[in-house]
Amino acid sequence: GQQVMQIPQYQHVQEGEDFTTYCNSSTTLSNIQWYKQRPGGHPVFLIQLVKSGEVKKQKRLTFQFGEAKKNSSLHITATQTTDVGTYFCAGLGAGGTSYGKLTFGQGTILTVHP
Amino acid sequence: GAVVSQHPSWVICKSGTSVKIECRSLDFQATTMFWYRQFPKQSLMLMATSNEGSKATYEQGVEKDKFLINHASLTLSTLTVTSAHPEDSSFYICSAPGTTRSLDTQYFGPGTRLTVL
Numbered sequence: 001g002q003q004v005m006q007i008p009q010y011q012h013v014q015e016g017e018d019f020t021t022y023c024n025s026s027t028t029l030s031n032i033q034w035y036k037q038r039p040g041g042h043p044v045f046l047i048q049l050v051k052s053g054e055v056k057k058q059k060r061l062t063f064q065f066g067e068a069k070k071n072s073s074l075h076i077t078a079t080q081t082t083d084v085g086t087y088f089c090a091g092l093g094a095g096g097t098s099y100g101k102l103t104f105g106q107g108t109i110l111t112v113h114p
Numbered sequence: 115g116a117v118v119s120q121h122p123s124w125v126i127c128k129s130g131t132s133v134k135i136e137c138r139s140l141d142f143q144a145t146t147m148f149w150y151r152q153f154p155k156q157s158l159m160l161m162a163t164s165n166e167g168s169k170a171t172y173e174q175g176v177e178k179d180k181f182l183i184n185h186a187s188l189t190l191s192t193l194t195v196t197s198a199h200p201e202d203s204s205f206y207i208c209s210a211p212g213t214t215r216s217l218d219t220q221y222f223g224p225g226t227r228l229t230v231l
Contacts (some may be wrong), residue, residue: 001174033220042207042225043158088157102148102209102220106156 002027004091006105014113019076019100021108023089030094032072033102038085046074069094079112086110116140118210120223128231135193135226137164137208143188148220149181150197152205164208165192171192198230 001053013019023032031050035043047056049065049072056063062075071087089105127133135145145166150158162228163171170183179181181193191203207225 035222042205043221043222045222048219090158101160101163102158103160104150106157109155 001100002091002093002103002104004089004103004105006089006108007108008108008110010111012113013079015077015081016078017112019079019083020073021087021089021110022071022073023042023091024071025091025103026070028069029091030044030071031092033090033092034063034072034074035088035090037088037107038084043088076110080109081112081114084110086113117180118208118221118223120206120208120226121192122226123224124227124229126231129213130197132194132196133141133228135195135196135206135208135228137191137210138190138194139189139210139221142210144191145188147191147208147210149191149193151211152207152225154205154227159220161193161195164193195228198228200230203228203230 006023009017024028031048033048034046036044036046047063052069053067054065064073076083086107088107088108090102093101117141119138122134127196147164149161152158160173161176164183164185165186166185172178176225181189182195185191200212205227207222209220209222
């Protein structure tokens with residue numbers, strides 16, 4: 001079945017440093033979505049990328065979708081303590097038995113030291 | 115944006131009892147809803163796809179007789195954990211697509227934290 005691998009599992013940074021997490025899917029995706037989950041909370045939708053090679057920005061966050069629609073990355077510039085949390089990518093299956101199903105990556109736990 | 119609610123937000127029960135979790139789409143209709151489970155410090159794992167008016171589709175390894183899903187209306191899906199055991203303790207989250215024409219954009223409920231003693 002569809003698998004989505006996400007690295008790194010943990011990332012500790014000093015406030016002001018940059019942060020990047022990467023996702024790679026075993027199959028071509030319809031789209032890829034990114035979520036942030038704070039400790040004790042539920043995943044909160046950040047963004048969705050649909051087009052091959054798409055790049056989207058939200059303030060200090062930059063999201064990329066690979067040309068083959070199988071990989072993606074999230075980059076945070078100049079991290080702040082409010083960025084702390086677990087970042088998940090989730091790939092939406094493009095067809096067959098994976099259609100409409102979100103497969104989540106393992107998540108990257110980000111801690112930011114002030 | 116679309117809103118999905120879950121009830122209860124947390125529940126503690128004794129081993130062997132059954133627990134029902136509700137997932138509601140508040141301002142839109144959802145013919146399909148998804149149920150996920152998240153163990154501590156792990157990712158979300160899709161358990162099943164709930165389909166209004168028909169049987170749910172379960173992912174491999176998920177016992178359909180233990181996790182009963184009923185999607186009785188276009189705004190409500192329920193997950194019943196039958197004969198719950200401590201290993202069923204987890205965070206259960208539902209999601210619903212924001213439009214019946216596309217499954218692309220999914221909206222997540224706030225989750226239900228189940229603790230089985």
